[in-house]
Each structure stands twice: as C-alpha cells, then as structure tokens.
Amino acid sequence: MKKIDFRQMMDKNQFATNYKRMWPFIKPFWPMALLSLLICVPVGSLDAVIALFLKPYTDVVVVGKSMESPWYIPILIVGFTTVQGLLNFGGAYLNAWVGGRLTMGLKARLYEKLVAIEPSYFDTTTSGEVLFRFNSDAELACSGLLGNLKSFLTRIFSSVALIGVLFYNSWQLSILAIVILVVAVAPLTKVKKLLTSLVTRNNSCMFQLNTTYNETFSGNRTIAAYNLQDRQKSRFNSLLNDVFDLTVAMTRRTAWITPFMHFVISIGLGLAIAMGSWLIVQGTISPGNFVSFITALLMLYTPLKNITNVAVSVQQSFLAIDRVFSILERPCSLQEKQNPVSLPAVRHGITFEHVCFSYKKGVEVLHDINLDVRVGEMLALVGNSGGGKSTLVSLIPRFYDVTRGSIKVDGTDIRDFALNDLRQHIAMVFQDNFLFDGTIKENILLGNPSATDEDVKKALHNACLSEFIDSLEKGVDTYIGERGILLSGGQKQRVAIARAFLKNAPIVILDEATSALDNKSEEIVQRAIDNLMRDKTVFVIAHRLSTVKNANRIAVIHEGNLAELGTHEELMAIPGGQYRTLYNMQFKAPIHHGEAEQKAEEVA
Numbered sequence: 001m002k003k004i005d006f007r008q009m010m011d012k013n014q015f016a017t018n019y020k021r022m023w024p025f026i027k028p029f030w031p032m033a034l035l036s037l038l039i040c041v042p043v044g045s046l047d048a049v050i051a052l053f054l055k056p057y058t059d060v061v062v063v064g065k066s067m068e069s070p071w072y073i074p075i076l077i078v079g080f081t082t083v084q085g086l087l088n089f090g091g092a093y094l095n096a097w098v099g100g101r102l103t104m105g106l107k108a109r110l111y112e113k114l115v116a117i118e119p120s121y122f123d124t125t126t127s128g129e130v131l132f133r134f135n136s137d138a139e140l141a142c143s144g145l146l147g148n149l150k151s152f153l154t155r156i157f158s159s160v161a162l163i164g165v166l167f168y169n170s171w172q173l174s175i176l177a178i179v180i181l182v183v184a185v186a187p188l189t190k191v192k193k194l195l196t197s198l199v200t201r202n203n204s205c206m207f208q209l210n211t212t213y214n215e216t217f218s219g220n221r222t223i224a225a226y227n228l229q230d231r232q233k234s235r236f237n238s239l240l241n242d243v244f245d246l247t248v249a250m251t252r253r254t255a256w257i258t259p260f261m262h263f264v265i266s267i268g269l270g271l272a273i274a275m276g277s278w279l280i281v282q283g284t285i286s287p288g289n290f291v292s293f294i295t296a297l298l299m300l301y302t303p304l305k306n307i308t309n310v311a312v313s314v315q316q317s318f319l320a321i322d323r324v325f326s327i328l329e330r331p332c333s334l335q336e337k338q339n340p341v342s343l344p345a346v347r348h349g350i351t352f353e354h355v356c357f358s359y360k361k362g363v364e365v366l367h368d369i370n371l372d373v374r375v376g377e378m379l380a381l382v383g384n385s386g387g388g389k390s391t392l393v394s395l396i397p398r399f400y401d402v403t404r405g406s407i408k409v410d411g412t413d414i415r416d417f418a419l420n421d422l423r424q425h426i427a428m429v430f431q432d433n434f435l436f437d438g439t440i441k442e443n444i445l446l447g448n449p450s451a452t453d454e455d456v457k458k459a460l461h462n463a464c465l466s467e468f469i470d471s472l473e474k475g476v477d478t479y480i481g482e483r484g485i486l487l488s489g490g491q492k493q494r495v496a497i498a499r500a501f502l503k504n505a506p507i508v509i510l511d512e513a514t515s516a517l518d519n520k521s522e523e524i525v526q527r528a529i530d531n532l533m534r535d536k537t538v539f540v541i542a543h544r545l546s547t548v549k550n551a552n553r554i555a556v557i558h559e560g561n562l563a564e565l566g567t568h569e570e571l572m573a574i575p576g577g578q579y580r581t582l583y584n585m586q587f588k589a590p591i592h593h594g595e596a597e598q599k600a601e602e603v604a
C-alpha cells in the first residue's frame with residue numbers, strides 16, 4: 001500500500017540514477033553502509049513484537065485472571081526493548097559514521113572541483129551561490145541519501161511487521177484499518193507538488209542572503225563611506241520578509257494535513273472500536289486480539305505518516321544530488337590535453353597569433369592581436385582603461401582561452417601544456433592582490449615554499465619592504481589579517497611583488513602592479529624589476545608612463561586592437577600617435593604637476 005504511495009513520489013529511474021551516481025562515494029566503505037541499512041530490519045520490526053505480546057497477556061492475565069506463567073511476558077518485553085535500544089544505538093552510530101564519511105567525500109570532491117574551476121565561473125556566480133551549492137547542497141544530498149533511506153527502511157519494516165500483527169489478530173478489522181490509513185495519508189503524496197515552487201524560491205533567497213552577508217563583510221568600508229547602511233538594511237529586510245512569507249506559505253499549504261489525518265484516524269479508531277466490540281461479542285476475536293490490534297494500529301500511524309514525510313526529504317535530497325552532480329559533471333571550459341607537452345623552460349618567447357577574445361558571445365573584446373615577445377624582453381602595454389590590456393595578459397596563464405587564434409610559448413600552443421606546468425612558469429602581480437589569512441612570510445613563501453630565509457630577505461629588499469618589515473615588532477612573522485586587511489594598499493602590493501620575485505618564474509606579468517606605490521618606492525621597485533627581469537619575458541601594464549619608458553617595446557592597446565607597437569622613441573616619432581598623445585598629456589601638459597598625475601590616472 002505504502003509502496004504505491006512511494007512509487008508515485010519518485011519514479012524508479014530517478015532512484016536508480018541517483019544511487020548509481022553516488023556509488024563511487026559510497027564504494028570505499030560499502031560494507032559499513034550496507035550494515036547501517038541492514039540494521040533497519042530488526043530495529044523496524046521489533047516494534048511489532050510488543051504489540052504482539054499484548055494478545056496473550058490480555059487474554060491470559062487480564063481476561064482469564066490467570067497467573068499461569070505471567071512472568072515471561074514483562075521479561076520478554078524488557079528484553080526486546082533492550083535489544084531494540086542497543087540496535088538503535090548501533091544504527092545511530094553507523095548512520096553518523098557512514099553519513100559523515102559520505103559527506104566528507106562529496107564535499108572534498110566538490111572543493112577539488114571548485115579550486116580547479118575556470119575563472120569565468122566566478123564572473124557569473126555569486127559567493128552565496130557557491131556556499132550553497134558546494135556546501136549546503138552536499139549536506140542535503142548525503143543526509144537524504146543515507147539518513148532518509150535508513151528511516152524509510154526502518155519505517156517500512158516497522159509498518160510491514162505491524163500490519164502482520166493486525167492481520168494476525170483480525171483480518172476484518174485490518175481491512176477496515178488499512179482503508180482508513182490510506183485515506184489518511186493520501187494528502188501527503190501531494191506535499192511535493194505543493195512545495196516545489198516554494199522550495200526553489202526559498203533557495204534563491206538563501207543565495208542572496210549569503211551573498212549579502214559576504215558583501216557586508218568585504219564591502220564594509222564602502223558601505224560606511226557611502227552611508228549605505230539603510231540600503232543594505234532594506235535589501236536585507238526585504239529578503240528576510242521574502243523568506244518569512246515563503247515559510248508561512250509552506251505552512252499554510254501543508255499544515256492542514258496533520259489535523260486532517262488525525263480527523264480521519266479518529267473516525268477509523270471509532271469504527272475499529274465499534275466493529276471490534278461486535279467481533280468480540282460474536283466470539284470471532286478474543287479481547288487480547290482486540291487490545292493487540294488497537295496497539296499495533298496506533299503504533300502504525302507514526303511510521304506510516306513518516307514514510308511519506310521521509311519520501312519528501314528523499315525527493316529534496318535527490319534535487320540536491322541533481323544540483324551537486326550538475327556541478328561535478330559540468331565540463332570545464334578550460335580543457336587540458338590528454339598527453340600534454342612538457343615545458344621545462346622558456347627559451348624563445350611568447351607569440352600571440354591572430355588572437356581574438358570575447359567574454360560573452362558576440363561581444364569581442366580583443367581583435368586579431370599579433371605580438372612576438374622574446375625572452376629577455378620587457379613589453380609594456382599602455383592605453384585607455386577598458387581597452388583590453390588586463391584581458392590580454394590574463395590569456396597567458398589561461399584564465400580564459402582565446403576565442404580564435406593562438407598563444408604560443410616557444411612555438412607550442414599554450415593549450416598543449418598541462419595547466420599547472422604552464423602556470424608554474426608565470427608570476428603575476430595585479431593592482432589588487434589577494435593575500436591569505438596568515439603572516440607576511442607565509443604569504444611570500446607561497447611564491448616558492450622551499451625558499452630560504454635569505455631568499456625571502458632578498459625578495460623583501462627588492463620589493464622595497466625591508467624598512468617597513470624592520471619597523472614591525474614581529475617582522476616577517478607579522479599577522480596581516482584576512483585578505484591582508486591590516487596592510488596599506490602599497491604594502492599589500494609590495495608583498496605581492498615580493499611573492500612574485502620569490503617565484504622567480506620565466507614569464508612575469510605585472511598588471512598595474514606598482515599603482516599603489518608612491519613615486520619614490522615605485523622607482524626603486526621598478527629598478528629592482530628591471531634588474532631581476534633581465535633574462536625573463538615581462539609584460540608590464542602601467543598607467544604611469546614614466547615606468548614603462550624603459551621597456552624594450554611599448555604596445556598601445558586601443559579598444560581591443562594593437563594600435564601601435566615600438567620603442568619609446570619610435571612611438572614618440574609618430575605625429576599624432578596615440579602613445580605620443582598620452583605621453584604629452586602626462587608630462588608636457590602645461591598644468592600643475594599634481595593635476596598631471598591625476599590626469600594620467602584618468603587616462604590609464
């Protein structure tokens with residue numbers, strides 16, 4: 001009977017598919033998992049034993065007033081309850097163990113996917129969604145799979161055994177009872193339909209709430225500076241209101257079910273008592289049968305009610321499994337070659353051949369870029385902001401893949417190298433660098449974990465940080481807070497530069513890497529860069545043209561095109577050239593020096 005209910009709620013296919021998908025995660029400890037399921041058989045069926053024993057007890061002791069062998073019944077009841085209790089304990093333990101291992105495995109696999117995911121995923125996914133998808137969904141998926149399956153099985157066995165007790169006592173009463181029970185639990189099969197749309201909307205509110213918390217954390221300065229508290233509060237409150245409305249709506253849609261069930265059951269009990277009394281008078285059943293029957297019937301109500309509830313949870317976890325696997329099976333847009341070419345060193349240089357790139361289909365950001373940068377060369381990229389300079393350099397470590405054309409290192413397409421191998425040869429410094437929670441030294445060592453203290457010291461010196469470090473009580477072991485929040489912008493940038501120095505990679509990309517430094521330290525750091533980068537291939541993007549003057553060549557990127565390419569002198573010689581115009585604006589303009597600086601910032 002319940003089986004039919006259950007099948008209505010989840011078609012067999014979905015059941016099989018979901019278990020097949022999860023199998024690799026269960027496989028390593030399948031004997032434990034099986035044991036945790038098998039334990040449901042005795043746990044579930046022992047319920048019925050108590051109901052069953054009430055028959056002889058009532059007939060012999062209560063009705064027959066006989067004290068003949070009454071001693072064994074209470075002892076057996078206590079004995080069985082003890083066994084059931086021990087089994088319950090074992091079941092709970094196994095459940096926690098197996099469930100814990102399963103969640104651990106799935107979360108670890110998801111995190112592995114998360115760290116390997118291509119950057120474009122993060123362009124379009126909010127932090128709240130990531131938290132929800134990679135964490136909450138994994139928990140939901142696992143708890144549904146084992147926990148719910150287990151309660152489901154326990155209840156099935158318990159129901160089957162109790163129904164056996166019903167039939168043992170009286171088949172007439174059993175038929176009546178089962179008809180009533182089916183009517184009573186029927187509405188539960190509609191729960192899923194009633195809830196589905198609400199659950200989806202609820203999830204989306206949860207993403208947004210998570211994201212709001214994250215934004216409040218990361219954007220706290222901006223919120224304070226622009227007095228955005230009220231805006232944040234009203235957005236947050238409106239989300240809370242939505243969640244409240246959804247919760248209330250869920251309750252409104254489903255809360256009538258329990259009272260309805262109680263009502264139907266009470267009718268059933270009334271009928272069973274009337275019919276039972278009649279059957280006793282008729283002599284068809286004994287009073288013991290009747291007591292045992294009613295007990296079994298009352299006991300049956302709970303598992304039966306829960307089976308359908310559990311079926312709903314199983315449904316929910318199946319939806320979560322779907323979402324989890326849509327992530328796990330999501331093809332990475334950055335494909336790695338099966339048999340990658342190894343890249344032991346960079347000997348010749350990097351070539352861009354007819355490189356076109358778009359973030360979104362149809363909106364091309366880079367158009368047919370051709371560039372040849374030799375080892376030992378420093379190429380500066382300049383041009384108006386939004387022109388595509390950062391995009392161009394982000395193609396080298398394959399944060400994104402070219403849409404057309406190719407980028408080659410020593411003549412080999414970068415897509416033919418293993419991703420790790422390629423990135424191992426690239427050091428990058430950005431305008432806004434991410435530092436990890438930890439100390440200065442820990443962050444710098446990320447560039448090269450096996451570096452000696454001497455190397456670290458040299459890198460710090462070259463990044464113009466020694467003086468600052470010496471002024472700190474704990475020196476390089478100073479804790480810098482999450483995202484390096486305890487450092488100034490310029491200090492953060494210099495830590496990132498030191499990290500890049502330590503990496504000592506043959507390809508160096510500096511994307512406005514000295515933008516937060518004052519003129520003096522920028523000059524010093526720039527000199528260190530010039531010295532250290534002599535035998536390397538360097539791409540430098542800088543808005544202060546004074547810092548790029550020494551580059552071997554300068555490329556002007558304008559609206560996604562390589563507009564001009566040449567040495568400082570060559571580009572200055574082009575009448576009305578873009579570089580010449582930019583340069584003159586920064587240095588020759590007859591305006592106050594401070595304003596010139598500001599102007600330069602606006603330009604780049």
Ligand SMILES: Nc1ncnc2c1ncn2[C@@H]1O[C@H](COP(=O)(O)OP(=O)(O)O)[C@@H](O)[C@H]1O
Pocket residue numbers: 123359360365384385386387388389390391392
């Ligand atoms: N992650 C992204 N997704 C979509 N468009 C982007 C992304 N990053 C940059 N863009 C767009 O690409 C263009 C080039 O940007 P960018 O390379 O950052 O310019 P630049 O570094 O020269 O200032 C801009 O129009 C910008 O809006």
Ligand SMILES: [Mg+2]
Pocket residue numbers: 389390391511
């Ligand atoms: Mg940029």
